[in-house]
Amino acid sequence: MNIFIRKQEDRSKPNRRDFLLQSSAASLGLTSIVNSISQLKLIGSAAAQGAGDYKALVCFFLNGGNDSNNLLIPAGASTARTAYEAGRGATVLAIPDASFDFTPANAANGYWTGSANSTAAVSSRIDTLNDGAYDPSTGYTGNNMALHPGAYPLKTMFADGDLSFIANVGTLVGAQAVTRTNFNTLPAAAKPPQLFSHSDQQVQWQSSLPDVPFSRGWGGKIADLLQGLNAGDLSMSVSIAGVNSFQVAYDQPAYFMNSSGSVSALTGFNSTAHPYGSSLRNTSLQPHYNNAVPAPSNKYDPLAALRSGGDPLAGTNYQHSSAGWRLRAIEQIMAMQHASLFDEGYNTAPESARITEGLVGNALAQTANADGTSSLDAHWNNWFQNGLFNPRIPDIANQMKVVARLIAGRSQLSNTRQIFFVQLGGWDTHTTQIPGQTTAGHYGLVNQMSRAIRAFKDAMVQIGMWNNVMLFSASDFNRTFTPNKSDNSAGSDHGWGGHMFVAGGAVKGGQICGKFPNLTVNGGIDCTGNRGRWIPSTSTDQVFASISKWFGCSDSQIQTVLPNFTRFQADLSNGTLVSKNLDFIDYSV
Amino acid sequence: MFPKRPGPYLIAFLLILLIVLAVWLFQALTSDVVIQAVQKKQAERPRPVTQDPIPTPMPTNPGIPRLAPGSIDPALQAQADGLHNLQEPPERDLEIVADFISTYSKGIGGNPIGDNADITAALTGTQGHKGRVFPQNHRAIRNGQLIDRWGTPFWFHPNSGNQMEIRSAGPDKEMFTADDLVQNPSPSGLGVTPQSGG
Structure with missing residues (x-):
């Protein structure tokens, strides 16, 4: 380089040019070293995360729009309960207060106690650990809350500290506050486009990016970012329920399976009987x-x-x-x-x-019995007794079983991170939402969902992986608070903000997080009209950011996964989470 | 006599020359005599005459009549008048409503959202909505809702931003029964109705 064309031959006395060249070279070398050290730190941190700290994220999607107004319900005597009965119609969509304390009518409806099926009286009323923190105004709910009677299995998880609700969550843009006053006059860009539309809201929940054309799901983004943690050939994303937006990725396309517990092979082949x-x-x-x-x-x-x-x-x-x-x-x-x-x-x-x-065949083989059953089947058999549903194990329960079996067989997959997608359809209950049976209508859906999730938890506890799993519910939207008819053929229509839940060993359970809606129809946070379509008080970004952090995303990666997150919340520090009543994950687990 | 390397001396000479020139220029431009001469010259220069522009009349197109306040485009009005035409099959009513939603969508950039009352308000440009494609005082609007020819409000079910099921309860006026008329039926899997749910 220039150092060799200088005039002065005496190299023991470096001139200015020498000094500049050598110091630049030294700084370049130093930069490389510093870079290398920082990269080594990253590699070390990645290795530390990947070594034995398996984590699985399960998206439990309720296709059609769950009426979560009837999942997390004001009970007893309170202002909220009065508004609930008035808005839902005491004899139309409201779940009677007496229904929360019940005795399963027969053995088929009974619940697993851990050793046997029982038809003893149970209650779906809940005791929250964060009393009042979720009230929209002081004493609004009186801390008298209950779950839908069909969600009793979820209530047991709530009581055990394994499950928390996050109230009134929904898609939001965050550029401008949405109120009932400005709802119809806000620029279109300030609201999620095509509210109340199934496919649009599904995509927005699964991308958490309503103001930008869809390109990837937030689960897919995580898979792209964290793919280095996985050593196996199987994608980080596995769907047991077909194509979805949540797992759409650039580098980690989802692997699709069915709920039968066997891999889909060419016609005439299968992994066991005819490989x-x-x-x-x-x-x-x-x-x-x-x-x-x-x-x-x-x-x-x-x-x-x-x-x-x-x-x-x-x-x-x-x-x-x-x-x-x-x-x-x-x-x-x-x-x-x-x-x-x-x-x-x-x-x-x-x-x-x-x-x-x-x-995948190898992973499933870890829990396969010779007769084609699985060593984890007992948990689903416990919670789905003979004669309750037909077939005995509904598809959603089988989907959860496949997820459990893949987690149990994780050693064969060489992955330390998996993202699963399961889905239960039929929640678009526009008509006959409450048909009076525990296995039909909204009750039947809640019943299936709750039993499938509780059985999944038991399976995870059996294999010692409950602390390594986080399950969250999601749905297109909540439904209208008011019924669309006044008789028992009534249903509810498309709403907006609704209640979701998260479950897992790392969840700080027994809480209602976020802000429970003020149930005033034709006012308050009813976005427009008089149907009770709640403007969300917590954005999907806020919830998913916490989950992303638990899964291993750094702060900068969370910005990539959820670019709008900071419009709603400055950070994920404990102080911020507590102030927002969104402290639902114990990151030390 | 001359140095072996004249370069540095030449550069020094040019630098000195530049400094001398700069000092002279500064003194010349700040002298009172020069400033007064410039001001005098500017005062003698004639000002340009400004004139108000002649207003150009708006071009008139005799083919496009001005709309009266509250009215809509005559072509859309004619289409709206086709609703509840008993000479046409009832399915035609659903097609017409679907056409209006499509027209709105093309103009605004997306389907109207919400239930019947919201969609009717959007189509008629009321309650803060922009644009108007359907007449506000049409006979097919009752209590702020679009109704079918038997008097029952249509049922709108947005499946996506550009696909909406429109359902008429039919002659029995009971929704979700066998005689319902349906435009753009919803996909299975959502569980919209017992008939189409999955």
Whole structure:
């Protein structure tokens, strides 16, 4: 460099140019070292997070818009209860106060006590640990609150300190305060677009970014950011309920499963009774195709198979059967080389699916019994007695069971972070919301949901993972407080802010967080009209930021996941969380 | 006689010359004589004559009549008049209502939100809503709600920002019964009605 073209030959006396060059070089070197040290710190911190600190996040989505006005309910004698009965219609949508103390009518409706089913009297009334902190005005609820009778299993979790509610949460933009007065005149950009519309509000709940066109879900963003914590080939995101916005990501597309407890294989194959390897004639290749072989040698790898002594694509390697022909065809398609990058990229999808299929099969095998049942089934059988629902274990319960089994089999997946998505549909109760049965209408949905979640908790406790799991509920929106008819065929229509809950070992349970709505219809926080559609007092961002932090996101990563968060809350410091009544996670767990 | 490297001497000479020039220019521009001469010159210069612009009349287009306050575009009015036309099948009413919602959406940038009363207010431009595509005093509006030809309010169910189920209770005036008429039925899975719920 310049140092070699200088005139002065005596290098023992550096001139000004030498000084500048050398000090710059030194500073560059120093910068690199400092950078390296800081990177090492990051790597160390990442490694520390990833080593043995498995965390699973479960999004329990209530598709259709849960009437959470009838999930967390004012009880006893209070101003809130009076407003509740007046608004909901005492004989239309209101849950009678006497219903909170009940005796299950028969053995099928009974509850698991930990050792047996019981039909003894129970109560869904709750005692909150943060009395009054959630009241919109002093003494409004009188600390007399109850859960829907069908949510008794959730009440047991609330009482055990494993579950808390967050009241009146909803999508908000945050650029300008929304009030009943300005609701109809605010610029469109100041409100979440298409309020009260199913798909729009679902997407907004699952992205928590209502003022920007959808690109990724907030779960997908987390998966993209924290993918370095996972060593396995399975995506951080697994959906047991199909495509959703929550898990849409750039780098970590969700892996989709069904609730049957087995991986979806090619028609005619499955991981246990008829694995792929059984369609091969060359037995030396079978380990590469059978899911039972431990990772990573179970991965689809035609070249490895080729090296082990045979051409996996040779016709003679496959059984002369329709299954063998199908397998050969799909293997040939996957082994094709493409000139186009797009084609190559497209080809990685089925290849990736074959790889993860084997991994997931191995994970599920950890809890699989020889007869096709699971070692965790007992918990769901306890909470879904024979004769209650038909089929006995509803789909949502099976979805939760698959999540539990994947967590139990996590060692096979080599991932320290998983994000699961499950969904229960049918909450759009515009008509006959209360049909008078515990297994139909809104009651039936609450009943299924609560039992499935309680069984999940028991399963997690059994395998010692309850502290490593956080489940949160979400739904399109709350429903109108007032009924749409005056008889027992009434339902409710689309609302806005509603109550959600979070559950897990790290949850500071037994609380109602946020602010319970003032139940005044045609005034107060009823956004417009006279139906009781509450303007949310807590944004989805605020809740999801706390959850993101628990999952391992740094403050800057939370800004990426939830860019609007600071419009509602300065930070996640304990002081701020307490002042907002949103202190629902114990980060030390 | 001359130094071997004249460069530094040349640069020093040019710097001195520049400083001398700058000092001279500063003194010249701040002298009273020069300032008075400039002021005198400016005072003698004639001012430009300003004239008020001649107002240009707004172009008139005889093809676009001015609308009376509270009225709507005649084409939309004609479409609204087609509602409850007993010469047309009742399904036509739902199509017309869907067309009005579509027109509103194109103008405002999204479907109106809320239930019947909210949507009616939006279409008629009342309660602070912008734009008006439906006449406020139409016979199909009763108690602030759009009604079907049997007198029952339509049921609006926003599935997405651009897809809305519109339901008429039909002749029996009971919603969610077999004789209901439905435009853009909702997808299954939400559990909208026992019939379509999943």
